Amino acid sequence: MRRFELTPEQDQLQRAARGFAEKRLPVAHLRGLRDSHDPLRLSRALWREMAHLGWAGIAVDEAHGGAGLGLLELGLVMEELGRTLAPTPLLATSVIGATALAAGGEAVRAHLPALAAGERLVALAFEEERRFAPYTCRTTAHHASGGGWVIDGEKVFVLDGPAADLLVVVARVSGEPTDRNGLVVFAIDRATVGVDLQPLSMVDSRGVARIRFSSVAVPSADVLGEPGKGADLLDRLLSRATAALCAEMLGASDAVFHATIEYLKQRHQFGVAIGSFQALKHRAAHMFCELELTRSVVRAALVAIDRASPDAETLVSAAKARASDTFLLTSSEAVQMHGGIGVTDDLDIGLFYKRARVCDLTLGSSAYHRDRFARLGTGS
Amino acid sequence: MSRSASDEEFRAEVRAWLQANCPASMRTPFLPGDEVWGGRRRTFPSDDARIWFERAVERGFTVPSWPKEYGGAGLSREQARILDHEMRAMGCRSPLISFGIWMLAPVLMEYATDEQKAEHLPAIARGEIRWCQGYSEPGSGSDLASLATRAVLHGDHYVVDGAKVWTSHADQSDWMFCLVRTDAEGPKHDGISFLLIDMTTPGITTRPIPLISGSSPFCETRFDGVRVPARNLVGREGGGWQIAKKLLEHERSIISVMRDRAPEEAESLPAMLKRCGDASLRDRVIQAELDFLCNRLTLERTAEAAKAGRGPGAASSMFKLYGTELNKRRKELRVELAGYQGLGWEAPGFEPGELQITREWLRSRANSIEGGTSEIQLHIIAKRVPGLPD
Ligand SMILES: Cc1cc2nc3c(=O)[nH]c(=O)nc-3n(C[C@H](O)[C@H](O)[C@H](O)COP(=O)(O)OP(=O)(O)OC[C@H]3O[C@@H](n4cnc5c(N)ncnc54)[C@H](O)[C@@H]3O)c2cc1C
Numbered sequence: 037m038r039r040f041e042l043t044p045e046q047d048q049l050q051r052a053a054r055g056f057a058e059k060r061l062p063v064a065h066l067r068g069l070r071d072s073h074d075p076l077r078l079s080r081a082l083w084r085e086m087a088h089l090g091w092a093g094i095a096v097d098e099a100h101g102g103a104g105l106g107l108l109e110l111g112l113v114m115e116e117l118g119r120t121l122a123p124t125p126l127l128a129t130s131v132i133g134a135t136a137l138a139a140g141g142e143a144v145r146a147h148l149p150a151l152a153a154g155e156r157l158v159a160l161a162f163e164e165e166r167r168f169a170p171y172t173c174r175t176t177a178h179h180a181s182g183g184g185w186v187i188d189g190e191k192v193f194v195l196d197g198p199a200a201d202l203l204v205v206v207a208r209v210s211g212e213p214t215d216r217n218g219l220v221v222f223a224i225d226r227a228t229v230g231v232d233l234q235p236l237s238m239v240d241s242r243g244v245a246r247i248r249f250s251s252v253a254v255p256s257a258d259v260l261g262e263p264g265k266g267a268d269l270l271d272r273l274l275s276r277a278t279a280a281l282c283a284e285m286l287g288a289s290d291a292v293f294h295a296t297i298e299y300l301k302q303r304h305q306f307g308v309a310i311g312s313f314q315a316l317k318h319r320a321a322h323m324f325c326e327l328e329l330t331r332s333v334v335r336a337a338l339v340a341i342d343r344a345s346p347d348a349e350t351l352v353s354a355a356k357a358r359a360s361d362t363f364l365l366t367s368s369e370a371v372q373m374h375g376g377i378g379v380t381d382d383l384d385i386g387l388f389y390k391r392a393r394v395c396d397l398t399l400g401s402s403a404y405h406r407d408r409f410a411r412l413g414t415g416s
Numbered sequence: 417m418s419r420s421a422s423d424e425e426f427r428a429e430v431r432a433w434l435q436a437n438c439p440a441s442m443r444t445p446f447l448p449g450d451e452v453w454g455g456r457r458r459t460f461p462s463d464d465a466r467i468w469f470e471r472a473v474e475r476g477f478t479v480p481s482w483p484k485e486y487g488g489a490g491l492s493r494e495q496a497r498i499l500d501h502e503m504r505a506m507g508c509r510s511p512l513i514s515f516g517i518w519m520l521a522p523v524l525m526e527y528a529t530d531e532q533k534a535e536h537l538p539a540i541a542r543g544e545i546r547w548c549q550g551y552s553e554p555g556s557g558s559d560l561a562s563l564a565t566r567a568v569l570h571g572d573h574y575v576v577d578g579a580k581v582w583t584s585h586a587d588q589s590d591w592m593f594c595l596v597r598t599d600a601e602g603p604k605h606d607g608i609s610f611l612l613i614d615m616t617t618p619g620i621t622t623r624p625i626p627l628i629s630g631s632s633p634f635c636e637t638r639f640d641g642v643r644v645p646a647r648n649l650v651g652r653e654g655g656g657w658q659i660a661k662k663l664l665e666h667e668r669s670i671i672s673v674m675r676d677r678a679p680e681e682a683e684s685l686p687a688m689l690k691r692c693g694d695a696s697l698r699d700r701v702i703q704a705e706l707d708f709l710c711n712r713l714t715l716e717r718t719a720e721a722a723k724a725g726r727g728p729g730a731a732s733s734m735f736k737l738y739g740t741e742l743n744k745r746r747k748e749l750r751v752e753l754a755g756y757q758g759l760g761w762e763a764p765g766f767e768p769g770e771l772q773i774t775r776e777w778l779r780s781r782a783n784s785i786e787g788g789t790s791e792i793q794l795h796i797i798a799k800r801v802p803g804l805p806d
Binding site for chain 2: 163165166167192193234236237238239240241246304305306307310313315316368371372375376378379380381382386389390393394396397401403404406407
């Protein structure tokens with residue numbers, strides 16, 4: 037079975053996403069949100085437009101108002117959004133949120149149509165450390181005397197937290213703080229009493245929050261999956277999210293690479309285009325190769341998840357390690373090859389470079405995923 | 417090694433002087449924005465900074481080895497080394513940060529007339545005049561010799577027209593040392609002259625350009641019919657390129673050593689590694705530490721050779737290249753070690769020290785571009801590798 041060639045429908049979807057990103061979500065959009073200190077760091081109006089195009093609910097089943105498509109399709113849209121550094125809720129809401137809510141009972145799944153309509157945004161609150169450590173959880177969940185649960189704790193680095201209506205929260209029912217066992221996942225309304233959200237100003241200008249939960253009461257109906265086995269769901273969310281983030285990084289790397297190539301052709305020094313200097317030309321060729329390898333492994337990871345292939349996790353880690361490195365390489369070379377103008381805020385290059393650093397540390401750095409790749413077995 | 421009794425006396429004397437005159441708060445690492453740059457519009461982050469500046473100026477310790485007539489302390493090489501050592505040991509801040517001292521003064525000493533020296537050197541030593549560097553232009557960066565800012569002699573004045581770019585602190589500076597084209601006909605290197613320009617002259621405008629690190633230290637500088645007295649030409653007309661290159665050597669040496677002396681991070685890389693506990697970063701931290709050591713040893717070895725009369729030459733390019741690339745690596749590692757807390761842009765939610773990690777990492781990206789890019793340093797070094805064809 038082919039895994040790299042797109043169907044005509046997929047191809048069309050990708051083109052549509054590219055057109056939308058270029059027209060409605062150019063890099064200037066991110067700058068605008070940054071410079072106006074927008075508290076949400078994304079536009080809900082534009083998200084509704086994307087919902088109309090069918091992208092908010094792209095992976096939601098048709099019974100709940102979605103398009104019932106796969107992670108590959110989501111990845112194609114992510115890739116195009118990555119080209120313009122578009123800050124949208126696609127990752128947090130449509131990749132993670134949709135999968136999480138689908139694992140809940142009827143009450144929770146009832147949010148899905150609103151999610152697909154672009155009216156409900158979701159964020160996953162699971163991290164408590166300064167770096168990716170998915171199971172480390174000191175946030176506690178206790179049975180409340182009158183039924184339901186009570187949550188206490190603090191989460192950091194909640195992506196798209198500031199705009200979220202609904203929080204998918206990981207808490208601990210038993211075990212030690214770093215145990216994989218003993219976790220439980222909830223869907224909690226952002227407006228619930230005891231939820232205190234602090235938006236953070238990040239170097240890549242994206243929306244991130246720190247969230248405190250103080251004696252937050254949650255009905256039993258809002259538990260996702262089985263209490264104590266929350267890590268099974270969390271793993272699924274994280275591997276889908278990681279693959280989707282890789283697609284974004286691929287798009288961003290490709291865009292920043294092409295901007296650099298354009299500059300190498302256009303900028304003249306010593307009477308010739310700087311792209312004619314071997315010192316730069318060979319590095320451009322090297323980046324081109326890295327990008328090609330990244331394109332393959334990212335696509336393979338997305339498809340493997342859709343097909344539930346046994347090597348899916350191995351491919352996800354390979355993709356993250358590779359995409360992180362490629363994005364860091366292409367964006368840092370872009371800065372250097374632009375010379376003085378490359379370190380100015382007048383150019384978009386710096387925004388790509390900042391995003392690359394954040395993406396690397398998001399959902400596990402390239403070193404983390406190389407290690408995970410090794411632990412999973414190298415898949416060859 | 418035997419030290420002369422008078423050197424030991426000198427050591428005791430400066431130690432006591434520093435104890436008595438360097439305020440306690442000036443014996444701590446710099447915080448961002450704490451540097452004293454001098455100039456007509458000089459500002460001080462604190463009273464202590466002003467006191468320390470004034471006392472150092474008085475004693476000639478902003479430029480310890482310069483002759484007294486130019487505002488220095490007239491120290492011998494060995495005495496200057498002792499002072500430097502004592503200041504480091506006590507953690508004293510530099511009382512004055514100055515392009516004038518670092519870059520311009522060495523070439524003035526070598527090429528300027530006695531009148532020019534008398535006019536400019538004492539004002540540099542005393543931090544009264546702040547200088548900026550007008551080399552790069554929109555069309556001339558790495559290919560600096562292609563610069564096009566014109567200076568045409570009319571009687572006893574040059575009339576300057578053109579644009580400079582990336583001029584660090586142009587908007588804060590009183591004077592600029594500037595490369596101008598006085599001859600557009602012959603070989604490009606021979607038509608360049610080195611001109612000193614008062615920034616208050618009519619026709620000069622500056623526009624700050626923001627950097628990715630958030631600050632706006634550099635500017636676009638435009639010249640429209642700017643009249644500069646011909647006596648502000650340093651060296652001969654058309655002889656500017658040689659001076660320009662000499663100055664760049666000084667600049668590169670400074671950029672590389674500055675990294676070494678940089679208010680070294682509150683917490684060392686190994687300490688950060690220990691606290692963060694991410695074993696995957698261990699090897700890179702060790703590599704950075706090891707390279708740092710080797711680089712420092714090479715600096716020391718080169719300094720000893722220089723003392724024996726073997727000059728900097730390609731060494732300044734080598735240290736510029738290696739020092740800045742290493743600094744970029746170290747600053748980026750700090751972000752990785754700090755994790756999510758190293759990715760903040762503004763408070764709340766981040767400590768000042770954490771935000772500094774982010775900003776310094778971004779600022780370090782310019783190190784391998786300013787003062788000549790890494791690629792250009794590699795070219796220069798390659799030319800010196802014996803036997804390598806051109
Ligand atoms: C923070 C900062 C402060 C600065 N301060 C000052 C200042 O005070 N005064 C001043 O005059 N200038 C200043 N500069 C300018 C600096 O000197 C130039 O940016 C630098 O020389 C590079 O020139 P450019 O920006 O035009 O890049 P370009 O020369 O256009 O270079 C673009 C890319 O091409 C590469 N390249 C160019 N030629 C070759 C070649 N032959 N072989 C291989 N690669 C090549 C470069 O290495 C670079 O990667 C500053 C720059 C920065 C970033």
